[in-house]
Amino acid sequence: MITQRENGDREADAQDAAVALVLVNYREYLIGERGLAAESVRCYQRDARVFLAQLPGPVESALRALSAGQVTGFFVEYCRDRNVWSAKAMVTGVRSFLRYLHVAGLIPVSLIGAVPAVASWRGASLPRGLTAAQVQAMLNSCDLTTLVGRRDYAVLVLLARLGLRTVEVAALSLDDIDWRSGRLSIRGKANRVEPLPLPVEVGAAIVGYLTSGRPRTDARDLFVRVRHPQIALTAMAVRQIVARACTRAGLPRLAAHRLRHTLATDMLRAGTPLAQVAQVLRHRNQLSTTIYAKVDHAALSALARPWPGGA
Numbered sequence: 001m002i003t004q005r006e007n008g009d010r011e012a013d014a015q016d017a018a019v020a021l022v023l024v025n026y027r028e029y030l031i032g033e034r035g036l037a038a039e040s041v042r043c044y045q046r047d048a049r050v051f052l053a054q055l056p057g058p059v060e061s062a063l064r065a066l067s068a069g070q071v072t073g074f075f076v077e078y079c080r081d082r083n084v085w086s087a088k089a090m091v092t093g094v095r096s097f098l099r100y101l102h103v104a105g106l107i108p109v110s111l112i113g114a115v116p117a118v119a120s121w122r123g124a125s126l127p128r129g130l131t132a133a134q135v136q137a138m139l140n141s142c143d144l145t146t147l148v149g150r151r152d153y154a155v156l157v158l159l160a161r162l163g164l165r166t167v168e169v170a171a172l173s174l175d176d177i178d179w180r181s182g183r184l185s186i187r188g189k190a191n192r193v194e195p196l197p198l199p200v201e202v203g204a205a206i207v208g209y210l211t212s213g214r215p216r217t218d219a220r221d222l223f224v225r226v227r228h229p230q231i232a233l234t235a236m237a238v239r240q241i242v243a244r245a246c247t248r249a250g251l252p253r254l255a256a257h258r259l260r261h262t263l264a265t266d267m268l269r270a271g272t273p274l275a276q277v278a279q280v281l282r283h284r285n286q287l288s289t290t291i292y293a294k295v296d297h298a299a300l301s302a303l304a305r306p307w308p309g310g311a
Contacts, residue, residue, distance in 0.1 A: 015057040015058060019053075022048075022052065022059060027045055029100050029103075030045075037171075039235045042234075043089070044093050047096075048093065048094070048097040051094050054077075063106045064107065064108065067111075068111055068113070071098070072115075078090060079118070084118060091115055091116070094115055098112050129261045129265040129266065135160050138156055139157065140249070142156065142248075144208070147215070147226050148213075148226050150208050150209045150213030151213050153205055153209070154205040154208065154209040154223070155241050156241065156259075159260070160262065160263065161199055162202060162263075162280075163263040164186065165188070165256075165260065166236075166257075167235040169233075170232065170238050171187045172184075172186075172221070173220045173222055174221075174222055176222070182197060183195045184196045184197075196282075219231065219232065239255070242255075260281070263281075264280075267280065
């Protein structure tokens with residue numbers, strides 16, 4: 001005799017299997033049809049999983065009956081305690097997922113229009129950089145007598161001195177380093193490969209890691225786990241390295257992107273033209289770099305008109 005509990009467990013297992021199948025097929029669509037990078041696929045799958053979790057099972061019938069009101073209601077609830085960037089990321093992810101569901105015939109009509117826009121204004125905020133002392137404190141917090149410390153130090157130097165994104169650090173391979181010409185090939189957004197000069201400090205940090213920190217492995221990935229299995233670090237692991245460095249340095253937990261902002265603002269304050277800052281950050285559209293112009297107070301002061309009365 002099957003008990004009510006056993007029956008509930010079977011239904012839950014069937015629901016989990018159905019959700020997993022949808023996510024696997026969605027992953028194949030993102031890679032095969034959209035050509036997205038691994039980190040983008042991971043983020044989109046995560047958003048799709050969150051969206052599916054709030055649907056009543058079984059998932060097939062729930063998707064067939066999915067309405068615009070349910071989509072909008074999900075975002076009203078999800079965004080209640082989220083910041084703008086978290087809300088915008090979920091909007092992007094669910095729009096992509098709804099597009100796939102319609103293409104795959106899992107929902108009868110397109111529901112992309114039911115996804116609400118997130119109120120935000122471009123350039124409304126200032127880039128928040130760190131002081132030189134804060135960055136140095138993060139670097140100094142790494143114990144260079146340990147394997148993990150030498151690896152984490154090399155990761156932080158790449159983030160702070162070259163302004164790399166976490167996904168770009170995670171994607172680096174041994175083949176991306178041209179020691180003879182002093183160049184580093186960066187695999188950026190849209191699968192673009194762009195060269196950057198390899199500064200002495202960055203090169204020395206990588207050499208220290210390769211000679212006395214990187215485990216013996218056949219993997220060609222530059223940064224790998226210290227413990228078995230020695231697989232490549234993910235972008236999430238790189239973010240965790242930054243978080244741990246903040247804790248050791250006595251700083252609040254900061255996003256890895258703050259190091260990228262710091263490099264850009266420091267370059268601009270040192271007199272580097274905005275166009276060159278855009279090249280270092282590898283912005284495809286220079287409008288993405290113009291936000292940093294707001295922190296160049298010396299240049300902006302020339303545009304300020306005198307206050308009436310001389311105050």
